[in-house]
Amino acid sequence: MITGFSIILDEEVIYCSNEDKYSLFETILFIEKLIHSINPNHIWRLNSIFFEDNGTNEGIIIEHVITDENRNIFYCISGDFDIESEETQNMITEYHERIEASYSSIKLLEKASENSMLHDMISLTIEYIRLKYNDDIKIENSNESLEDQDLNLENGNKILYCGISNQGLPIISKLYNIGFIDTLKEESNEERIEVFSSKLSAKLATIAMNTLIRAQTNIKEIHIKDLREELENIVILYGYIHGYSLDFVATGNLNQINNVFIKLKDKISKETVLSEDFGGDLKPYKHLKKYLDNLIGDAIS
Secondary structure, three states, X not given: OEEEEEEEEOOEEEEEOOHHHHHHHHHHHHHHHHHHHHOOOOOEEEEEEEEEEXXXXXEEEEEEEEOOOOOEEEEEEEEOEOOOOHHHHHHHHHHHHHHHHHOOOHHHHHHHOOOHHHHHXXXXXXXXXXXXXXXXXXXXXXXXXXXXXXXXXXXXXXXXXXXXXXXXXXXXXXXXXXXXXXHHHOOOOHHHHHHHHHHHHHHHHHHHHHHHHHHOOEEXXXXXXXXXXXXXXXXXXEEEEOOEEEEEEEXXXXXXXXXXXXXXXXXXXXXXXXXXXXXXXXXXXXXHHHHHHOHHHHHHO
């Protein structure tokens, strides 16, 4: 089922068909700031986001367009549909194409948010998309079982980062595959890696916290397209353990990555310190570093 449509221009939501979903679409702005900070060459594109709240699943599919004027437009549709299905992909493509056909310039699109007539034209477009696709798109099946596959690190799969945070505050973190991050590839030392890891941890924690506060839901997965053909897409996974957030970034086969993430979450959730409230002291959590240090070895064993 489709729940909302949105158009985002640079750092502003200029159209939202459902005010109840405004905060959900707003999460795209938080995520884009993260992507931009670690992807200065603009080779990553936000593709989709998944949310989960008390067993209820919802997602946003996104088509990100960079104009000749170097402006960023995000065409977004939210719902509980299967984001990977052919029907859903056709839906977001047609939504983008029809809006672009009606508003051939950025200026016209900007005016649409201020002019009621232009705003109504967008509404007519989304009503057409809703009527055409709403009954045909497949519902997301969150209970679909994943194949039990071990992570093959020699087949394009890479673990990039893992960390734990609480209420937007980083607790522990570890960065892997330094060469994958362009900002660290040319020049990296222990201090730069530590600073980068801390900043990444803080931004991932902020995304989770802002989503919970503003959209009243938990962010579950973020999918990013890598425009370099030789690389797989990137996925950011969030797992929640008694108010703590386990944050995980990897690239490659999603089934294999998910299996590694689930196994790690099962192991680390047994730690009694994660069943207690976070008081600001990091010392009781230092021993959890062993899980991050052994993550690569455990993933392939």
